[in-house]
Amino acid sequence: MNTDPDFHCEWDTVIIGGGASGMLAALQLSQLRPNSSVLIVERNPKLGKKLLMTGNGRCNLSNIGASVDYYHGSDPTFVCEPLRKYAVDDTREFFEQLGLPTMSDEFGRVYPNTQNAGSVLDCLRYNLSDYGVSVMLSTLISSVEYSKGRFILRTHNGEVIRSKSVLVATGGACAPHTGSDGNGYDILSSFGHMCLNVMPGIVQIKTRRDWVKQLSGIRLSANIALLFEDKCVREEFGEVLFTDYGVSGPASLQLSSHVSRILHENDIEHQKALSLHIDFFSDMSISDIRNELMARRAKYSHRAVDTLLVGLVQNRLATALIRSATDISFSEPISNLSDSDVVAISNRLKDSILDVEGTMGMKEAQVTIGGALTSEFDPTTMMSIYVPGLFAAGEVLDIDGDCGGFNLQWAFSSGRLAADGINIFLSGIYNE
Numbered sequence: 339m340n341t342d343p344d345f346h347c348e349w350d351t352v353i354i355g356g357g358a359s360g361m362l363a364a365l366q367l368s369q370l371r372p373n374s375s376v377l378i379v380e381r382n383p384k385l386g387k388k389l390l391m392t393g394n395g396r397c398n399l400s401n402i403g404a405s406v407d408y409y410h411g412s413d414p415t416f417v418c419e420p421l422r423k424y425a426v427d428d429t430r431e432f433f434e435q436l437g438l439p440t441m442s443d444e445f446g447r448v449y450p451n452t453q454n455a456g457s458v459l460d461c462l463r464y465n466l467s468d469y470g471v472s473v474m475l476s477t478l479i480s481s482v483e484y485s486k487g488r489f490i491l492r493t494h495n496g497e498v499i500r501s502k503s504v505l506v507a508t509g510g511a512c513a514p515h516t517g518s519d520g521n522g523y524d525i526l527s528s529f530g531h532m533c534l535n536v537m538p539g540i541v542q543i544k545t546r547r548d549w550v551k552q553l554s555g556i557r558l559s560a561n562i563a564l565l566f567e568d569k570c571v572r573e574e575f576g577e578v579l580f581t582d583y584g585v586s587g588p589a590s591l592q593l594s595s596h597v598s599r600i601l602h603e604n605d606i607e608h609q610k611a612l613s614l615h616i617d618f619f620s621d622m623s624i625s626d627i628r629n630e631l632m633a634r635r636a637k638y639s640h641r642a643v644d645t646l647l648v649g650l651v652q653n654r655l656a657t658a659l660i661r662s663a664t665d666i667s668f669s670e671p672i673s674n675l676s677d678s679d680v681v682a683i684s685n686r687l688k689d690s691i692l693d694v695e696g697t698m699g700m701k702e703a704q705v706t707i708g709g710a711l712t713s714e715f716d717p718t719t720m721m722s723i724y725v726p727g728l729f730a731a732g733e734v735l736d737i738d739g740d741c742g743g744f745n746l747q748w749a750f751s752s753g754r755l756a757a758d759g760i761n762i763f764l765s766g767i768y769n770e
């Protein structure tokens with residue numbers, strides 16, 4: 339890694355952003371064109387700040403099931419070519435060659451064998467250095483112009499950098515403390531690109547019911563479904579974490595991008611028709627649960643009502659569910675529960691409904707929904723259809739993936755494809 343970028347007065351390629359897509363693009367490009375001058379400009383004092391936070395510090399870097407089905411945006415098919423050319427196996431092989439073997443879990447999530455995001459970043463940094471990629475840290479690119487066949491990039495402290503090609507790999511607008519604060523949209527907009535409204539994706543869901551607050555901190559496995567106007571939008575089985583504002587955890591995070599989209603597309607009246615339905619016993623039918631509770635009523639008739647679900651669910655959840663289903667006092671014996679009380683409690687266990695209020699914001703989100711319109715980029719090269727030599731990759735584009743390694747896979751595939759596109763573009767310049 340060359341830390342003295344001043345030795346070039348003009349670069350072949352400047353990559354704006356030293357995140358997942360920018361670093362992969364730089365490595366791929368330096369392998370394709372060993373004599374090419376490549377500069378990564380990163381606003382943070384270090385590369386890959388967000389990468390270190392991924393997968394709870396373990397870096398869920400891909401998913402063996404990655405296909406167009408797991409991606410969203412105004413045209414999700416835009417991912418097909420990048421994912422075809424640089425599929426999951428290629429990503430794993432690429433990292434293997436960088437010295438980072440990977441493994442996958444039962445959900446198809448791919449992690450480094452070390453289970454440590456720091457080692458992913460280390461492998462990338464050392465290889466960037468080995469391949470002679472230059473890096474300018476603590477430098478924000480504040481504007482980019484195109485003049486006489488060259489890009490003129492201005493930094494926050496007034497420096498000017500010239501380049502034959504530019505890759506915008508600035509990320510989206512979520513988790514702005516990591517450096518991706520949406521300024522990449524301004525850079526692309528200045529070249530006439532349209533950037534769609536951005537929203538938080540893979541983010542905690544806020545709910546209305548007060549009884550959820552009593553559950554704050556409880557973590558369990560459940561089936562959770564998102565319904566809009568009584569139709570199921572999507573359901574997931576997995577870990578749900580109750581919080582004082584609503585729900586988090588992998589299963590609900592997976593539904594959250596749909597919440598953002600539905601809230602964005604509907605007026606306040608319709609937004610009220612959005613709800614979460616939690617099934618705490620997805621492996622039992624409602625009649626089996628009723629029978630179980632009827633049997634408990636007979637067997638434990640002398641005990642207090644709030645002990646009815648002891649051993650079935652955590653105590654705090656049990657009391658919250660019973661309280662939300664019946665008016666009976668907890669000091670009364672279980673034998674005083676009526677049949678309709680038992681039915682109501684069974685229904686809560688199978689289908690607890692939480693009205694959705696919204697989501698947490700961009701600060702908490704793991705991915706950005708929306709961004710630069712993909713129809714204005716060539717999916718075989720990632721080059722702008724308006725400005726030859728201008729490329730974009732990663733989250734700055736209007737593509738967001740599900741939770742589970744799909745977003746990093748997108749950043750890697752699109753970054754590497756952009757490097758191929760830049761290679762073709764530069765070859766054209768040098769052959770002129």
Ligand SMILES: Cc1cc2nc3c(=O)[nH]c(=O)nc-3n(C[C@H](O)[C@H](O)[C@H](O)COP(=O)(O)OP(=O)(O)OC[C@H]3O[C@@H](n4cnc5c(N)ncnc54)[C@H](O)[C@@H]3O)c2cc1C
Pocket residue numbers: 354355356357358359360379380381382385386387388389391392393394397398399400477478479480507508509510512513516517518519521522703704705731732733734742743744745746747749
């Ligand atoms: C907490 C968290 C956990 C996540 N976990 C996972 C996970 O396990 N698996 C997964 O697949 N995805 C995960 N993601 C999402 C994934 O990290 C992103 O989708 C991915 O990093 C996007 O890559 P990128 O290169 O497009 O942008 P980023 O990784 O955001 O990199 C953009 C870089 O550009 C820099 N930059 C921005 N503007 C400028 C400028 N003008 N000048 C200079 N530098 C600039 C930023 O500082 C940043 O370093 C997670 C996200 C978060 C926030």
